[in-house]
Amino acid sequence: MSAGSGGAPAGSAPAGGRDRVLGAVRAAVRRDPAEAAVRRAEIEARIAAREVHVRPPVEGDLTARFAEKVALVASTFAPVKGVDRVSKAVADYLDEHGLGREIVVTTDPLVEQVRWSNEFAVARRAADPDDRVSVTGAFAGIAETGTLVFVSDRRTPTTLNFLPETHVAVLARDRLVPHLEDVWERLRDERADSPRTVNFITGPSRTGDIELQLEIGAHGPRRLHVLLVDV
Amino acid sequence: MIPESHRFPDRAGLALADEGLRLALDRARQGFIGNRRKAVDALPEFPALREAARRIKDHTLSNLDLYLERFESQVTASGGQVHWAADAPAARARIIDICREAGARTVTKGKSMVGEEVALNEALEEAGLEVVETDLGEYIIQLADETPSHIVAPAIHKTREEIRDLFAKHHAPLGLGPPGLGNAELVARAREVLRRDFLRADVGITGANFLIAESGSTVIVTNEGNGDLSNTLPRVHIVIAGIEKVLPGYEDLCTVLRLLARSATGQEMSVYTTVSTGPRRSADLDGPEEFHVVLVDNGRSGMLGGEFREMLRCIRCGACLNHCPVYHAVGGHAYGWVYTGPMGSVLTPLIVGLDRAHHLPNACTLNGRCEQVCPMSIPLPSMLRKLRARGFERGLGTRTSRLGLAMWGFLARRPALYRPVAGAAMGVMGWLGRRRGAFRRVPLAGGWTAVRDLPAPEGETFQRAWRRRGSGGR
Ligand code: SF4
DSSP states (O other): OOOOSTTOOTTOOGGGHHHHHHHHHHHHTTOOGGGHHHHHHHHHHHHHHTOOOOOOOOOSOHHHHHHHHHHHTTOEEEEESSGGGHHHHHHHHHHHTTOOSEEEEOOSHHHHTOOOOTTOEEEESSOOTTOOEEEEEOSEEETTTTEEEEEOBTTBOGGGGTSSSEEEEEEEGGGEESSHHHHHHHHHHHOSSOOSEEEEEOSSOEEOTTTTOOEEOSSSOSEEEEEEEOO | OOOOGGGHHHHHHHHHTOHHHHHHHHHHHHHHHHHHHHHHHTOTTHHHHHHHHHHHHHHHHHTHHHHHHHHHHHHHHTTOEEEEESSHHHHHHHHHHHHHHTTOOEEEEOOOHHHHHTTHHHHHHHTTOEEEEOSHHHHHHHHHTOOOSSSSSTTTTOOHHHHHHHHHHHHGGGTOOOOOSSHHHHHHHHHHHHHHHHHHOSEEEEOOSEEETTTTEEEEEESSSHHHHHHHSSSEEEEEEEGGGEESSHHHHHHHHHHHHHHHTSOSSOSEEEEEOSSOOTTOSSSOSEEEEEEEOTTHHHHHTSTTGGGGGOOOOOHHHHTOHHHHHHOSGGGOSSSOHHHHHHHHHHHHOGGGTTHHHHSOOOOOHHHHHOTTOOOHHHHHHHHHHHHHHTTOOTTTTTHHHHHHHHHHTOHHHHTTSOTHHHHHHHHHHHHHOSOTTOSSOHHHHHHOOOOOOOHHHHHHHHHHHOTTOO
16 A cells, blocks of 8 residues: 555644654665664764765856856846945945935944945844845855855844845955855854854845746845945 | 545546636746756756766665754754654644644745645644745635645646736735736735735744755745745744755755756746754844744655655656646646646655545656656656556556546647657557547546547658657557
């Protein structure tokens, strides 16, 4: 008879769930208890080895590749020569879209260095439902796919990446990496503990759920603008 | 939902008579196939990635017990909790308990196929909770009280007019008039309405595309951002996942991610790939206070121990549906349960029992295209053959063993439907069709033959196919 839930009794005791599931899995893989310790050491070694499998080559200028990929996913991109020019770059972008000067920002070291001009009203906190524009510091950018990476901590709340309609990401050029895998390497190097959330974001929010037509701005930001800053 | 796969012939017949559905399916077929093709062609490493992914997953599955234990200990270490559910009732009961303990009233849900599989929504509602699906496609079918007709695009069968009418009806109590018919207007309306739900929900439930044993993380891959709002805003985050979703480490995840979006939608990366590890840290400004992972077996350990283990490599990308001529002829609802197309024709009998779904493995032309496009190299056609054989042994196959034949007859009238399909089945089926004449009296319920005359393929095509394959052509 097929393995299945069809005839299973309702409301089986959740407490016994662990033994039942793991027992069934052990039987299915024909686990020999005498060997389990050895096998466990093997999988620990495999995890520790962090072997990279297959990666498409990312050649040439990382910035050019990143900019090209960012454009392909309907984000916009501007290089910025120095942190002191970020305020102006953000102002220009907001003007382009008629968006005023109210922003909510992260307090990571890069964005903290920005000296916002007087016209800005700057809040430093997690997102509120009515926030229209966020400016957040990215942990990394990936040239392979034009992806931005954000990690949550007390300085960089996750909601700022999702609730406001317009998301301006600030990325230091030296945090641009070739591949997905490089992000994990950096995270392991730079953080003692893993963050609650790591967001890989590739373009503004979208859906194809109505007649398979692409529509930008489903539940997350409608606009994603990337400032790549020389530091 | 209660599986209705035993009604496949009737439902297929009705689907074939539905011109609106036909249009929707044509659009889907063209979009998905073309986009995937472009994305795969642009990546010379695709075959090597596919091979690497198969090895990763096979290794993980042969050590699944150890990887699950590793995953569990990491979740616990990061402040989360793992729950184990042997079957669908246990999964539902556990999740209801967590919601009750949290004093929850409202639940927002990200898209989860295993959630559909265990019929979670109905159970939560019966337990008195308000459940809101937040993926736009899932939201639409929740309003329509239907099941997903595609694992990636659940509301693929719905027209914009139908969606507008659903919104008009369900949003009226919120004081909102009927939305406009434009795509942008409909999406904006859903965004507006669902925002309110995200902000008041007590519990967010998401699925998981992957579980990472290295760190105890769960991973979701989405385009809309609804999953992220579901797992960040509510106080409690519950992840429901099949036990087969584990990968050893982050590098393994990177490899499989390169295959997933390309195979599903033709993107290089979906917009949001989100890795969640435990609840919010004490200094964090947002994120859930509780993090629960409910690991569901529900037939998977049975697959693991038998000849269908390879099915557990499936990453639910939908490529096999998108390239299946039978799926494109009848749509997802004909399959009668949550999993559809070739992967559904294997999974459904294995989860709900062959006696309740024996039509599905028969509704296949064995053209082999699904296996060719599957990023995880799952041998779907040979699995379907095995299931047919099992069904036949149990005397389940008599009425419908010719279902695939009839399917093919229908497809032969519509070259566009099988243009993307390898020509393999054509010679054999053409020959059969010719010998028996037109498929005017196919062994299906009335719905089918009432609306379709099913002639054999035209002679020229048949001749060419026959010559190419030689007289041994099978
Ligand atoms: S069987 Fe293969 S092609 Fe089909 S959904 Fe699963 S991984 Fe994708």
